[in-house]
Amino acid sequence: MAFTLGPDPGAGRPALARALESPLVTSKTSTGIGRLIRDARMQRGLTHAQVADALDLEPTDVREIETGGTSLDLDQIARIASVLQDPSLAPVGRTMHLRIKGPTTLRGSIDVRSSKNAAVALLCASLLNKGRTVLEGVARIEEVNRILEVLSSIGVKVTWSPDKSELELVRPEMLDLAAMDVAAARRTRSIIMFLGPLLHLLPEFQLPYAGGCNLGTRTVTPHLQALQLFGLDVKATEGWYQAAVRETDDGVRHITLTERGDTVTENVLMAAALFPGTTVIRNASPNYMVQDLCFFLEAVGVTVEGIGSTTLTVTGVEEIATDVRFAPSEDPIEAMSLITAAVVTKSEMTVRRAPIEFLEIELAILGDMGLRYDLSEEYPAHNGRTRLVDITVHPSALHAAQDKIHPMPFPGLNIDNLPFFAVIAAEAEGRTLIHDWVYENRAIHLLELGKLGATTQLLDPHRLVVEGPTSWRSQELVCPPALRPAVCLLLASMAARGVTVLRDVYVINRGYEDLANRLNKLGADIQVFYD
Ligand SMILES: CC(=O)N[C@H]1[C@@H](OP(=O)(O)OP(=O)(O)OC[C@H]2O[C@@H](n3ccc(=O)[nH]c3=O)[C@H](O)[C@@H]2O)O[C@H](CO)[C@@H](O)[C@@H]1O
Numbered sequence: 001m002a003f004t005l006g007p008d009p010g011a012g013r014p015a016l017a018r019a020l021e022s023p024l025v026t027s028k029t030s031t032g033i034g035r036l037i038r039d040a041r042m043q044r045g046l047t048h049a050q051v052a053d054a055l056d057l058e059p060t061d062v063r064e065i066e067t068g069g070t071s072l073d074l075d076q077i078a079r080i081a082s083v084l085q086d087p088s089l090a091p092v093g094r095t096m097h098l099r100i101k102g103p104t105t106l107r108g109s110i111d112v113r114s115s116k117n118a119a120v121a122l123l124c125a126s127l128l129n130k131g132r133t134v135l136e137g138v139a140r141i142e143e144v145n146r147i148l149e150v151l152s153s154i155g156v157k158v159t160w161s162p163d164k165s166e167l168e169l170v171r172p173e174m175l176d177l178a179a180m181d182v183a184a185a186r187r188t189r190s191i192i193m194f195l196g197p198l199l200h201l202l203p204e205f206q207l208p209y210a211g212g213c214n215l216g217t218r219t220v221t222p223h224l225q226a227l228q229l230f231g232l233d234v235k236a237t238e239g240w241y242q243a244a245v246r247e248t249d250d251g252v253r254h255i256t257l258t259e260r261g262d263t264v265t266e267n268v269l270m271a272a273a274l275f276p277g278t279t280v281i282r283n284a285s286p287n288y289m290v291q292d293l294c295f296f297l298e299a300v301g302v303t304v305e306g307i308g309s310t311t312l313t314v315t316g317v318e319e320i321a322t323d324v325r326f327a328p329s330e331d332p333i334e335a336m337s338l339i340t341a342a343v344v345t346k347s348e349m350t351v352r353r354a355p356i357e358f359l360e361i362e363l364a365i366l367g368d369m370g371l372r373y374d375l376s377e378e379y380p381a382h383n384g385r386t387r388l389v390d391i392t393v394h395p396s397a398l399h400a401a402q403d404k405i406h407p408m409p410f411p412g413l414n415i416d417n418l419p420f421f422a423v424i425a426a427e428a429e430g431r432t433l434i435h436d437w438v439y440e441n442r443a444i445h446l447l448e449l450g451k452l453g454a455t456t457q458l459l460d461p462h463r464l465v466v467e468g469p470t471s472w473r474s475q476e477l478v479c480p481p482a483l484r485p486a487v488c489l490l491l492a493s494m495a496a497r498g499v500t501v502l503r504d505v506y507v508i509n510r511g512y513e514d515l516a517n518r519l520n521k522l523g524a525d526i527q528v529f530y531d
């Protein structure tokens with residue numbers, strides 16, 4: 001067969017990048033690659049003919065590729081990955097970008113996926129379990145991939161089910177921390193949540209400094225202070241936390257967190273889970289990911305009282321050796337992102353499976369700004385505990401919020417949902433003050449919305465004024481190194497006339513599964529390309 005592909009949307013990439021080696025090509029046979037392509041096509045629900053059409057091929061050519069009858073070079077694989085919009089197919093070394101054509105009107109319904117933040121906590125918690133941990137419906141996102149790379153590198157057996165709906169984790173008798181994939185660990189802050197489980201497994205260990213988005217300094221002091229009560233002493237040396245575990249007395253531990261942080265609460269919960277005795281955590285975060293972790297710990301036999309409140313009482317166990325199944329609940333931040341997509345494109349759209357308990361303040365503020373929406377009856381998430389609703393958003397004339405919009409630890413407006421209010425404020429008539437007291441650098445990244453036409457003014461690193469309404473215009477942009485501001489740019493660019501190119505979207509893939517393609521199903525016109 002003559003395998004010539006249609007026009008390459010990533011054409012013009014540097015020769016060096018083109019020449020990069022791909023493990024797909026070097027370590028997989030044509031049959032292996034073909035199978036990956038077939039799986040990705042089927043997951044997209046595409047026929048051979050549809051894929052062939054997009055690639056300027058015949059359906060029989062696509063069938064031949066899928067059965068391994070054609071050997072593909074790197075460019076061809078990257079092109080197929082673009083058509084199938086599947087980052088996992090893209091040759092290693094290629095960077096993913098988006099080309100967004102607007103303005104778009106969205107329509108229909110979309111399901112919210114499970115949360116990044118619960119997923120990473122549960123992956124770390126699987127280290128507590130000598131039995132088999134099966135997590136259902138874990139989002140296929142880069143943050144999860146990084147933690148899985150770290151877990152596999154230290155000996156945990158990680159298996160996705162063929163349709164990727166289940167993830168099985170089995171811890172070995174002895175973890176091999178010396179073999180840790182340090183590069184993967186340094187790309188995520190969540191690695192800090194290894195401290196709680198590992199203090200039960202090893203008398204001494206080292207972990208690389210936590211990385212992640214560039215949002216300014218994020219303290220780890222509350223983690224180190226709280227875990228000292230479980231005998232964990234940590235020295236920070238160049239780039240590493242050196243941890244040693246002391247013997248401590250059993251009994252009741254009272255821990256008052258100096259910050260109501262999510263991951264610090266989770267670290268203490270994981271430390272308390274294998275501590276025979278009672279731990280009382282005050283000023284605990286009652287946020288969604290913490291609740292999911294509590295439900296998981298209950299499922300493996302740990303008693304947790306006060307779930308959803310700021311005082312958690314944990315009665316730990318000597319050992320956890322349970323075959324457990326658990327489904328983390330839907331992501332309130334993704335739900336807010338999708339509501340924002342509807343608002344900015346002035347669309348009528350239903351966001352299904354939204355965890356309402358974690359969106360109430362956001363919706364109340366949106367209602368005050370003039371947004372019209374309907375809520376369905378509540379129904380339970382797969383975890384049986386979280387309350388979900390379907391939210392139908394109607395095109396509405398918005399006005400600026402009367403007061404400044406600022407986040408608070410749950411049950412306040414979610415800190416990660418704040419950036420979306422910058423996009424919404426840009427749609428609304430009038431001036432809105434957005435106050436991100438939490439992160440030093442996040443409001444700064446929102447200034448990028450100005451490149452798409454928004455009127456923004458930074459009063460100081462934490463306070464941003466946005467004046468709407470906005471006539472969005474297309475632009476060439478590079479993602480800022482911050483997940484939510486990057487998604488804000490993607491959403492706003494759907495409303496912009498013309499073609500916006502958003503470069504290097506790893507940061508978006510860190511927290512959202514297949515966002516471009518899912519928005520396309522609602523009517524967006526977003527092309528994925530690599531170089
Ligand atoms: C993997 C995960 O779950 N990540 C979430 C988690 O990160 P994580 O729990 O790591 O959040 P941090 O501990 O970094 O806290 C975020 C910032 O808020 C400040 N702070 C926090 C609580 C408080 O009571 N007072 C206070 O000042 C911290 O000093 C820090 O600057 O919580 C953040 C805040 O909700 C979210 O943005 C992250 O998405």
Ligand SMILES: C=C(OP(=O)(O)O)C(=O)O
Nearest residue numbers: 189212213416483484511
């Ligand atoms: C800041 C975020 O996450 P992380 O803690 O993973 O950096 C986020 O989810 O917006």
